[in-house]
Amino acid sequence: MQKAPQQGRDVKLSARGVKVFYDDTAAIKGIDLELMDKEVVAFIGPSGCGKSTFLRTLNRMNDTIKGCRVEGEVLLDGEDIYAPSVDVVMLRARVGMVFQKPNPFPKSIYENVAYGPKIHGLARGRGDLDDIVEQSLRRAGLWDEVKDRLNQPGTGLSGGQQQRLCIARAIAVSPEVILMDEPCSALDPIATTKIEELIAELSSQFTIAIVTHSMQQAARVSDRTAYFHLGEVIEVNATEQVFTQPENPLTEAYITGRFG
Amino acid sequence: MESHTLSTQDVLHERMAKKLKQRHRRERLFKFAGLLATCLGLAFVAFLFISILSRGIPAFWQSTISIPVYIDPELVAVEAPPEREPQESQAAFKARQDAWRNGLMRVSWNAVLAAAVADLYPQEDFAVRDVLALFTSAERHRLRDLVAQDPSVIGSTLTLNFLAHANVDVWLRGNISRDLPDAQQQLPPKVRALADRMAADGYIQQRFSKALFLNTDSRSSAASAGLSGAFMGSLFMMLIVLLLAVPVGVASAIYLEEFAPENTWTNVVEVNINNLAAVPSIVFGLLGAALLIGWFKLPLSAPLVGGLVLSLMALPTVIIATRSALQAVPSSVRDAALGIGASKVQMVFHHVLPLALPGVLTGAILAVAQSLGETAPLLLIGMNAFVANVPSTPMDQATALPVQIFLWQGNELRNFFEARTAAAIVVLLAMMLGLNLFAVWLRKRLEKRW
């Protein structure tokens, strides 16, 4: 059922037999999925099928949820991120996350981007930090809009700008993987387009997993698409194929239902 | 078919209109009830404040006798104060000085005061007893202290202010009915007449009462009873609560809210903290008496013990306030911090706590203010003792403002202490108001809404 991922790429992140429980109810019932290096994978599927839950297992954000338990393994460059020796702090620096609702810190734009490099000790001195901040904001396509007001609050930006600020914040620590949970669901179409363009650009440097409700978005930004259904991945294939010739009738039903 | 649908819609509209009317009526009723409740509450508060202020504020002024006093060398018949001889040792000189001061004690200061009043009205012939009834008893000691400090005043005439006796104050301010028969008056007729006459001549005036703020409580001389001892006692206790309950409470709240694992043990702790907040304050007093005084042998009546007891009392309130302030921080902030790889400690101290700080501080200060107004537990650890000195350390005997209010309220000199009590309440309220304003100011300062 699962097609071989694109040739010539290494496996970056791989989930094997992942099950996630909230207290005793299984939200993820066994998922095997591989993310290749510098690949964009879209997660689609009906609400409540476990896309966010699965995404959060990939950088252990589920650790913070009471009663949440993960089984199986998730390998980042071949190492299990749930192994006791793994430091979540390091892990989350390598696997960054962008959330559904833009959530910049209630601090200045500069502080927002500089925070990650600061706590991870990435910058040597102020000048270095300034460079990282500028670089990150440039890569997030936000630099020109905010360069004159770096000391103003990040929460004062528009929704789309805030989300790009969050992306800049995430890439400032040079992660290898970026997880995005419906990053555009709170944004207007123009802001959405900007984020999508940004994702396309970032895909040259990062492995990206993006949850989306919009099939068009999945089609536009992703190399492969995984269709989630009731806590399982029913189908994962090249995006084009998923949308033109879905293998699984459930996938087809979802896609056609959505398109009308 | 068409007409049927139409009529159904009409019926529906009619029903809606009826329902709407009912809704409006309910809304109006609710708003009215709310307004009424608010007004009632405001009225009570207004009544409370007006009654306390109208009684307390006048007590900031006090009948003061302001007359020229001739320090008659014949009455103050003491030799010149000792001067240090070249060969004299320090100790010997001090002994001579003490002897000279003791000599001052034997001077009849009453006679000096009586003469001062007699000099005002040379034609009259007052009984010394009647004249002295005008002055509150502590004032002759003040006269003595004045001379002890500066012996050169002997032989000169000084215009001095003396506090009038409490009964004189009551009489002049009309706090006792002038129609009462002599038997029920606190002062003999001659004293009343003299007081009236001196007041009319401007020798007795209403002056701002420094004694109320600078003196400690006094038993023998009601008119010079003041709040400074109680104020210092309360201040010490406030500092202890601030330094003890606030840091400990905030720290344990942070631990419980952010770090503690959720298990039976933490659940028990949590339930206990909530219950502790509801324990009657007098129980904390019993605990303080048994544990701190009985077991640890800390001194009775000490602000240290009072502060510890009040800290214990304030602790659950601080913890609960801090926890709810922490809970109010949106989870998106936590996600953002953790998502970028902040550790839990970094998340809490860099992001969550700064956002919760205004709430934490407001809660903490309100808890402090609340404990400051507490009386019952302090009674149990002996802070209702009569203390004539201002405490200079938290280990000294002291009382506290609310306890002082309680004591004055029970004083048998009712018509004098009624106003004094109200004045003390005003001071306590001012202290609370100060704390609350401080909380508001802190909140405004820290609440940089981004």
Ligand SMILES: Nc1ncnc2c1ncn2[C@@H]1O[C@H](COP(=O)(O)OP(=O)(O)O)[C@@H](O)[C@H]1O
């Ligand atoms: N914090 C949680 N506690 C308990 N159940 C949860 C929690 N988060 C999600 N769930 C449940 O897990 C399932 C998957 O949810 P989620 O991953 O949010 O789905 P999706 O993102 O695909 O809409 C849902 O049934 C949801 O009710």
Ligand SMILES: [Mg+2]
């Ligand atoms: Mg979701």
